[in-house]
Amino acid sequence: MQLCVGQVARADQFWARDTEINRIWDSVDSGGHILIAAPRRVGKTSVMYKMYDEPRNGYVVAFVDVESADNEHEFWHKLFNTLTSETFISQTHRYAAKLAASLRELAGKVKKVSTSGIEFGDGETLDYAAAFEKFVTELQIEKKLIIMVDEFAQAVENIIKYQSKEQAESFLRTARSLRQNPKILEKVTFIYAGSIGLESVVARIGATKSINDLNSIKIPPLVFEDAFVFTRALCKEIEVDNEAITYLLEKIEWLIPFYIQLVLQEAKAISKESLTNENIDCAITAALQHKNHFEHWKSKLKEAFEPTGYNFAKEILNVISDKHTIKSSSITNLISKHNLDHDIAKEIVHTLVYDGYINNSDDPNIYRFNSPILRMWWYNNVAN
Numbered sequence: 001m002q003l004c005v006g007q008v009a010r011a012d013q014f015w016a017r018d019t020e021i022n023r024i025w026d027s028v029d030s031g032g033h034i035l036i037a038a039p040r041r042v043g044k045t046s047v048m049y050k051m052y053d054e055p056r057n058g059y060v061v062a063f064v065d066v067e068s069a070d071n072e073h074e075f076w077h078k079l080f081n082t083l084t085s086e087t088f089i090s091q092t093h094r095y096a097a098k099l100a101a102s103l104r105e106l107a108g109k110v111k112k113v114s115t116s117g118i119e120f121g122d123g124e125t126l127d128y129a130a131a132f133e134k135f136v137t138e139l140q141i142e143k144k145l146i147i148m149v150d151e152f153a154q155a156v157e158n159i160i161k162y163q164s165k166e167q168a169e170s171f172l173r174t175a176r177s178l179r180q181n182p183k184i185l186e187k188v189t190f191i192y193a194g195s196i197g198l199e200s201v202v203a204r205i206g207a208t209k210s211i212n213d214l215n216s217i218k219i220p221p222l223v224f225e226d227a228f229v230f231t232r233a234l235c236k237e238i239e240v241d242n243e244a245i246t247y248l249l250e251k252i253e254w255l256i257p258f259y260i261q262l263v264l265q266e267a268k269a270i271s272k273e274s275l276t277n278e279n280i281d282c283a284i285t286a287a288l289q290h291k292n293h294f295e296h297w298k299s300k301l302k303e304a305f306e307p308t309g310y311n312f313a314k315e316i317l318n319v320i321s322d323k324h325t326i327k328s329s330s331i332t333n334l335i336s337k338h339n340l341d342h343d344i345a346k347e348i349v350h351t352l353v354y355d356g357y358i359n360n361s362d363d364p365n366i367y368r369f370n371s372p373i374l375r376m377w378w379y380n381n382v383a384n
């Protein structure tokens, strides 16, 4: 097992997540479109790539990352580009020759993805939805096509920001009606994921209905026993006793593979021979210096909320980073202090929970950080 810190974990870097992957495949088998729901850095993209690299029999998987799509046109451009790209077609050819040939033929027909729609070689220009329907209808297929769309919520948020809320609503409605279209449903399954919560983004523009057909599947953190074996596997060549692994995992607490990888990388930089409690403490301190691994926790909040909402969210996190917890009653005081509408404030707190910053799992009235490491980073770099 190879260390992998930050990139998508593939091949021998990927720690098995069979339960989640089987759950997703079973849901695909039963015909549902899926939303992979998990906070940032939990391992969504790695799970998607595992399914892409090793699809279940009967499926072909396309993967498209739409994070940089700032508007609807760029979204469709990326989607059509992926489906008609030589890389995807030649890869598909290896196990779905008929589909590959059909994709190649259709690729020749799609002349241009323009801002007003798709131009086909026969001179016809169709809007994106009609063009997608035509594309799929003409597709000769012996295996079902899964289209994985990573960072879908980010694209929606970009459309809200750079186009308009109305445009985003219409985009979401179109996406939903395509998913429900029987001609498409028969051949294509969509799997969405993203590092910001789609539910939160659509709730903010009152468009929750537009995703209520998606089957939401969660990727949880690792359970202690699994995290223990994972850590052992990453520590093959170094001397480490069970107590040290337990110490490490107790320190990390929120057992997502990422934090285990990050701390072990630093621990190995300190000593290649052994992992001691003292080294683990130093490794955590060193890990906190990697600004690029943490800064997004702050910047994404800034992008998501209006200034008042952002300041409210930041203050909640500042308080928890200092006091370790915050009570609902103190949050209510902060709502008044920031002069926020109660429903908007509740939605912001919900986003903080949904996006993996905080939880109130032990007591509904008390919130704490999921990750003590993030709590320390926040305390050092944002709150102070």
Ligand SMILES: Nc1ncnc2c1ncn2[C@@H]1O[C@H](COP(=O)(O)OP(=O)(O)OP(=O)(O)O)[C@@H](O)[C@H]1O
Residues within 6 Å of the ligand: 004, 005, 006, 007, 008, 009, 013, 014, 015, 016, 017, 038, 039, 040, 041, 042, 043, 044, 045, 046, 047, 194, 195, 196, 257, 258, 259, 261, 262
């Ligand atoms: N199955 C896994 N095996 C080993 N490491 C993993 C696994 N899943 C995640 N990781 C670790 O977590 C990091 C983030 O993984 P990944 O990019 O898949 O998460 P993500 O949920 O898509 O993140 P983001 O929300 O930022 O898009 C990886 O670089 C790796 O360190």
Ligand SMILES: [Mg+2]
Residues within 6 Å of the ligand: 044, 045, 046, 150, 194, 195
């Ligand atoms: Mg990802």
